[in-house]
Amino acid sequence: METKVKELIKEENLLHQGATVLVGVSGGPDSIALLHFLSAIKEEWNIRLIALSADHGLRGNESKQDVEYVRNVCRMWNIEMVETFLDVPAYKRQEGTGTQLSARNLRYQFFAEQMERFGAEFLALGHHADxxxxxxxxxLTRGSNISALQGIPIKRPFAGGxxxxxxxxVSRDEIEAYCMEHGIEPRRDPSNEEDSYTRNYFRLHVLPLLKEKNPNFLHTVRRLSDSARNDERYLNEQAEKLVDAHVAFADRNxxxxxxxxxxxxxxxxxxRRAFHLILNYLYxxxxxxxxxxxxxxxxxxxxxxxxxxxIDLPLGLKMIKAYHSITFSFAAELDGSYYIxxxxxxxxxxxxxxxxxxSIVREPLEDSRYAITYELADINWPLAIRSRKPGDKMRVKGMKGTKKIKDIFIDEKIPIGLREGWPIVEDGKGNILWLAGLRRADSGSGGRDGKFLRLQYDKNSNI
Structure with missing residues (x-):
């Protein structure tokens, strides 16, 4: 096992001479074996080793005993240690998050604080091939994006390191064998044997079956993850070039x-990747x-x-197609413009x-300032309700030819501040049917199926 780990350290540049290395240690087999391994190579790499251990306040005395166990081990192996208490139950109540996510958030916050405190280059964690x-x-069960194949990164930036x-x-079994070989008796968390958490279910029921069918399954997954990660890195670099060259950002992104x-x-x-990069910039x-x-x-x-x-996206972001271009913009940033x-x-x-x-009605109700009726057969769907655009014109009922929307606003003495957001209804062919509350377009021949489209505008009385 030691040979595999040393090879990975060199391949992925996971350490360098003279570094300060923090180690997240729970007291379980994975983390305590990692602490032992790094302690064994401490002099070879001339590293400063500091163990970090946290009581999450979830298992009463057992959690306290886990930290005490780590403290005793560090004393015995002559390793520096920082311990803390994380009030996960209180964090859950405050943030409304689940137990696992709450514990993780607080734990990584603690890790980040210690990285900055010691100016550490590395935070080593005990995740393994399983x-x-x-x-x-x-x-793979949550989504179809290729990023799911990347799994847990072997190395990633964190808190300045x-x-x-x-x-x-290495596998879980190899780590257990390492502990036995070196006389290490780790702590055991009983909750790891419960399958109520999704990860535990996969560990206890799904992974053993796959390893039985393919003894090299862990190696296969690692190769797949490495390939997916390298492919994604290259494709994302190309997507960034696409975005830089062809996407224009404005209004402070x-x-x-x-x-x-x-x-x-x-x-x-x-x-696809450019789409997600655009969203990353905007959100x-x-x-x-x-x-x-x-x-x-x-x-x-x-x-x-x-x-x-x-198309509406979350948090008020819209994708708008206008002839030959696509625009992403937040409703609040549109300066009164919209397209629905x-x-x-x-x-x-x-x-x-x-x-x-x-709405669809069975008889041609009488028109009023804020409600009009069209023959349904004359309507080209979908309708768009939008704000005005430069050069907008419409064929006004009772007039020959077209009239500029700008001139209608002037005729009706609409304040300039209200014109930009005034609703215009247009059909699927881009013909303006109604400048709501002001003018309607000419009707078609109609009268073919006895159904009518009723448009009604309920103006906000506070504007």
Whole structure:
């Protein structure tokens, strides 16, 4: 085992001479074996070794005894140690997160503080090949993105240094054998034998079956993870070049735009990654309700033959197609502009709090300032409810030719501050049907199926 670990350390540059190395130690087999291994090579690498141990406040005296065990081991092996108490139950109540996530958040916060305190280059953790296989399997059950195959990184930046996992080259069984060989009696967490947690279920039931069918399964997963990680790194680099060259960001990275023709020339693999890079730039942190469905809609929007369309993303972000370009923008950053699609009858709330509805009726109700009726057979779906664009014109009822929307606003003496967000209803061919509350377009011939479209605008009285 020692040979495998040393080879991985050299291959992945997990240590360097004279480094300060912190080790997360729970007292279990993985972490205590890692502490022992690093202690054994301490002089060879001239490293300063410091153990970090935390009582998470979840198992009463057992948690305290785990920390005490680590303390005694460090004293016996002449290793520096920092211990702490993490009030996970209180954090759960405050943040509303689950036990495992709460414990992890507090633990990594503690790790980061100690990395900065000691100016440490590395934080070594005891994850191993079985953990990697479990993570890959769990990732595959949650989604279809290739990133799921990468599993746990062997090395990643953290708190001014790097998290390193030297045991990723060895299995749980090899670590247990290492403990026996060196007379190490680790602590055991009884909750690891319960399958109520997803990871435990995979460890106890799924992974043993796969290892039985393929004794080299752990090695296979590691090779797969390494390949996926290298491929992703290269493809992401290419996607960054795509974004740099073809995507324009504005409004302090709250708005992005690209031309569809130039973007679509790139392979789908790069377009997909560019989409996620754009979202990474626009969001401060990726919202949890962002899903693969949004990615599918993105590609549908690009390939759509419709000149104008939009898609809502989480947290008020919109993807808007306007002829040959795609724009990403937050509703609050649009300076009154918006674009909302109605695929059929329905009601929408506009950014200013006004409401516009479309319904099917059986008789041609009389028009009023805030409600109009069209022959349903004359309507080209979907409808778009949007703010005005430069050069907007409409064919006004009772007039020959078209009239500029700008001139209608002037005729109606609409204040300039209200014009940008005033709702315009247009059909699927881009024809303006209604400048809500002001003018409607000419009706078609109609009268073919006895059904009518009723549009109603309930203006927010506070504006």
């Amino acid at each position: 953990d990697q296989a479990e993570s890959v399997l769990m990732g 790097d998290i390193v996992r030297p045991f990723m080259a 709250k708005r992005a735009e690209f031309e569809i023709e130039s973007f679509a020339k790139f392979p789908i693999a790069l377009q 401060n942190s990726t919202p949890p309700d962002l899903s693969y469905a949004h990615e599918d809609r993105f590609f549908s929007l690009i390939s759509s033959s419709r000149a104008n369309a939009s 699609v109605l695929q059929g009858p329905g009601t929408i709330e506009l950014p200013d709090g006004s409401v516009l509805s479309a």
